[in-house]
Amino acid sequence: MRKITIRLNELMQERGLTQTKLSEMTGVRQAAISEMSRNIREQINLRTLEKIADALEIDNIADLIKIEYK
Secondary structure (H helix, E strand, O other): OEEEEEOHHHHHHHHOOOHHHHHHHHOOOHHHHHHHHOOOOOOOOHHHHHHHHHHOOOOOHHHOEEEEEO
């Protein structure tokens, strides 16, 4: 079984960003960012991922998404 997680919390910490600041930078609701950072959001729009990758200057999606094997 695979589990896909978003490394958003780690990336925000590395860059010294709060959920509120990332929300302002991306236009993504803070509540959605909170859910993604806690990996409780089940669906994420590709456009949302693009906005986050752009704001965090991520060129490789593997830096944002992690697949764990359980």
